[in-house]
Amino acid sequence: MEITSLSQAMQLHAQILKSPDPKKQTRNLTPLFTFAALSPAGDLTYAHLILNSLSTQNSFFHNTMIRAYSQxxxxxQALHLFLSMLCQPTSPRPDKFTYPFLLKSCARLKQPRVGKQLHGLIYKSGLESDRYVSNGLIHMYSSCGKSGRAYKVFGKMRDRDVVSWTSMIDGFVDDDRALEAIRLFEEMVEDGVEPNEATVVSVLRACADAGAVGMGRRVQGVIEERKIGLEANVRTALIDMYAKCGSIGSARKVFDGIVNKDVFAWTAMISGLANHGLCEEAVTLFDQMESFGLRPDERTMTAVLSACRNAGWFSEGFAYFNSMWCKYGIKPTIQHYGCMVDLLARTGHLDEAEEFIRKMPIEPDVVLWRTLIWASKVHGDIDRSEQLMKDRGLLKMDSDDCGSYVLLGNVYASAGKWHDKAKMRELMNQKGLSKPPGCSRIEVDGLVHEFAAGDSGHIEAEKIYAKLDEVEERLKAEGYHPKLSEVLLEIDNKEKAFQLRHHSEKLAVAFGLIKTSPGTEIRIVKNLRSCEDCHSVLKLISKIYQQDIIVRDRIRFHHFINGDCSCKDYW
Known part of the structure; x- marks a missing residue:
């Protein structure tokens, strides 16, 4: 008999209790216990009461209860029940069905220390070789940011399935190891393992992060060849990948080819257009989405507000922001408030931005205050920057994030307060914090090359620096002078010019000029915001060498074409 309601389960329970045979009772309790524990219409408290009432302990009941709690x-509570199993002599011993759901609980709780202890118990129980247990370990370590440990488990597995490979690829992507994720996918295909929908979504995320559009196109070929790209989330991942790799035309082609577009596909396309500075197209697409009867969600509104921010559209941005609740019933989140603060601050409305933050109905986070402080520095209001730093106590708000220390140090450097900047650096050293080094990636012939600032380790470093010398001579002929104020270090001007010359995107562009032909595009992905000097240099290079350069920095895309940039020098 199929159980459809809790009251029906209770009636059946009452009948079962009348049976004098305990074994028969336990057998008959199984379907109603499963319903109570796992069905949306069930009741976990009631399920736990059934578990406690059993005269004979049963591993199935304990494992089902742990599974229910893990969801x-x-x-x-899943971990608490497991501990009670270990402490009570009459409880069944954990088995290969117990650990995967415990590891899932650790993954969701971000508890790698507990997960590591479970790993020890798994090893002692001789269950480490079980594929499902190993997959659970990979997922747990990856979800907790321990992709290195996950890879050790993966490396020891003899019986890997598509879940094993996908979990490991996903773990690398989440841990900012996109190139390793791509290499692992290539190894998976070589080993003859058939990728599934989840696999291609994960590797497309890796391609998006790395800017590896060539690899992304090959993944699309796999999708179409094996007919695994029919699901909406795969198409959305393709749109996102092409947009983030700088190929907005390819993203639009995928988008236009989707017959029944859901809100996620529309949002991915609107976001891509906004990030590329195609803000009018982004807003037009938003209006089209509404005309098809689709309601935007939180992410859609973030995308359209980003378009207004990137274009500097003050009144339009507030019109969309104010419509969120009254028109769509969407309560603004910190991301939406962040877009508005950034819009106000970038357009120089510093008083309004500060007042907006102070009147927010939700607690502003450190990122909002850093946005205003940075904008104050850019607009030359150093007094406001310093006062906000003192008033807000940024280092107390976010003491383990190097971003606040770096920002404060830069503000002090802009004001010529080198002693105060040195204090920030000393505080960072004491806390073991370091600013992430600037790095840029460029894909050439399907291979991604990565450059750090001042990098001399590339196999073609000699040619790259020779090209830089050539570029510098041609820049001087165009009247270029390095923007030395961008180097916030207490060093002489000659050393400042040397530092600017060796920024990572300049090295990547020099390599691109060597490896590509005139008239072709050079695509670069940078992990930090581009400085004004690099921005000016890349505009000139696009004009001198007649090559379009597309750069994705931490803020947005820049399309450098014949001496101009799509951002119109506003980013």
């Missing part, structure tokens, strides 16, 4: 908003 709740707070899976801590």
């Amino acid at each position: 709740t908003p707070d899976p801590t």
